[in-house]
Amino acid sequence: MKFREYRKAVLVTLGALLTTSVAAGCSQSAEKPATSTQGSAQSAAPTQSAQPSTEKPIEISWMVPQLTEENSYGQKLIEEKYNVKIKPYLIAYADYAQKQQITLGGGEIPDVMMVLDPVSLQKFASQGLLAEVPVDTIAQNMPKYKETLDKDVKQGWYYSLYDGKNYGIPTFYPGGRFNAKAEWRTDLLKKAGIDKIPATIDEMTTAFEALKKIGVYGLSSGAPNNAWFALFKQIFPAYGTVPPQWTLKDGKVVNGAVQPEAKAALTQLANWYKKGYIDPDFVTGKEYREKFIAGKLAYYDYGGLLDLDETNASSMISLAKQTNPESKIEFAPLPQGPGGQGDWAWGAAGNIIAFGKQLEDDPEKMKKVMEIIEATDMTEQGFQELALGKQGEHWDYKDAAKMEAGGAKLLPPYDNVDKRLGIGLGDGGSFNPFTRQFAAEITDKWNTEMIEIAQKYNMPKVDLFGKPDVLPSSGKYWADLVKLKNETYISIITGAKPVSDFDVFVKQWNELGGAQLEKEANEMYTQVNKK
Structure with missing residues (x-):
């Protein structure tokens, strides 16, 4: 990007x-x-x-x-x-x-x-x-x-x-240096009987079930233009990985997209989708921000510092209050799970x-x-x-x-x-x-x-190289790998493919250039850090 x-x-x-x-x-x-x-x-x-x-x-x-x-x-x-x-x-x-x-x-x-x-x-x-x-x-x-x-x-x-x-x-x-802000429509949480802003994956699950009963989706994803890096970008870090960033694991450079932690996150997301907690339009990112403003979504993972500025007529909260004067939006901690917490940032x-x-x-x-x-x-x-x-x-x-x-x-x-x-x-x-x-x-x-x-609530997860497509063969392989990752992840989340197909995806990723890029990533990391 x-x-x-x-x-x-x-x-x-x-x-x-x-x-x-x-x-x-x-x-x-x-x-x-x-x-x-x-x-x-x-x-x-x-x-x-x-x-x-x-x-x-x-x-x-x-x-x-x-x-x-x-x-x-x-x-x-x-x-x-x-x-x-x-x-x-x-x-x-x-x-x-x-x-x-x-x-x-x-x-x-x-x-x-x-x-x-x-x-x-x-x-x-x-x-x-x-x-x-x-x-x-x-x-x-x-x-x-x-x-x-x-x-x-x-x-x-x-x-x-x-x-x-x-x-x-x-x-x-x-x-x-700053990740996007996690935001909750706390007026919707209150309406659903949730008094505490969810701070963990388990608390989010409880809140999503309550929100479903009042006809509100818990979350979506995709961000503006359905950016390739933005797919549920605050959920995967809660399981200990950030696809498709390069990271160090046991002293070796690996890609987060193919780690077992990504499979665990996909299992949770597929379960949420099956239960009706995730807006089906997450596939395209269509009207993501607009639905949050309109009160059709309760959780937003792409927020910013100016969203709560009521003196700005175009801010998130000002627009929400035009639809419902009782609207309330609050920044929240990034969701914590078995692998910690965090959010994608460019560095x-x-x-x-x-x-x-x-x-x-x-x-x-x-x-x-x-x-x-x-x-x-x-x-x-x-x-x-x-x-x-x-x-x-x-x-x-x-x-x-x-x-x-x-x-x-x-x-x-x-x-x-x-x-x-x-x-x-x-x-x-x-x-x-x-x-x-x-x-x-x-x-x-x-x-x-x-x-x-x-x-506040700043826990940026930055790619080891800043931009994951810096490697010598990125021009040859990266676009196809990102496309494969997005298509596979979406298919697993929506239930079009079983979670077990993640193992097939890992094999395809490596065959389509992922293994070569991993080799180059380790070489580049060693080279720069010798200086």
Whole structure:
């Protein structure tokens, strides 16, 4: 799953970091870098941010998955402050992966580019399009960034790895530290005679039986767009596994999809389905959120920090109260079972900033880009300048007495996220089009109350590699394996296949490439952890 698709789907879980959601960019794009020197007055960067230099600016062609204006505010700020001239590739996110492949395939290689996923990086590196970026070079020029990666975002090093060499700078994704919130319609529980929010699998079973008597399904799954990772993603961890993540078990890397613990979870889910506790539409994820709001479902496993905000007319609770003024939604502990508890999370690594092959012969340009990213993503000043913008014009404190601890409010017309991204600023939270995400140690200082809420009931289960499709043969096998897993799991849960067919599935998984990926997973884990 692409980073932005997931980010959009669970944006409400990032309320500690974001004040608004990122809307999709418009569909216009340019395959060539922008060369116009005429920027609007609105886009001109403030001269006080500049550090004048008599040296000739370093020219950098920079490809980012965001449709910004030519000579945008953010671009000009970077140019004046660091004595560079950026030639941005103006590409809408929806077109980015395709346009990037076409551009590079045509022999035009930007100096700097955002690569969205490890599979793409492996492909570009194998084609000789990317410069090797030694980890020692990152450590020398980006010491604080490197230290933070090693401490908090170690999975990112898997994203930039190809054939034993490093080909980029992993980026941060602070929101990936938090799992989605478990939520209960406690008004429905009360109506069914349940006074305590269920905290265990057994208590959920009791509650589901009571809810069935008042015509309410206990749970569904699938999440927005029926995401492949989201199938009952808070139930499987209660049995000790997270399909289809890679994890360590008895010192060996294995995939959670084929573990005996997954079979135990499927046995419970099949029993719940047979008894009528699970909405049959879980197969497609159809109207999952809408049914919870309407009171047709009592348990929701894809909740976020803003769902209980009654001051927001579009929040979960506000919409539920439009249907029933007595509606009540509460966050709850993740269900505990024989294998513990937890929920899928992506981890704190995001994408990869890669360099064109030509920069192997231009180390000064690579060093300059590293300097920009280090100074931007790892400092308070960088965050304010490129995530928020100019205080009093683009943003201000929500509470002047609390300052950053109270959070930032975006000022009109810059409270429109498309407009902010268009002028090369961030979304008001953790993101900027050019340098991507800021370090958590920087963003966590903003709106500390939301961070406290995010930490409650936070038991993230993160893949050993962050993204499970990072392995060399993922492009060959992963899509078919995920399809096999989803189809088999759904068939077992609905009773179309007996639970005993799980053993047949394990055999098929290994034959269709699972065994090869497991071999590569162990090799990659050993390789990275020797560093």
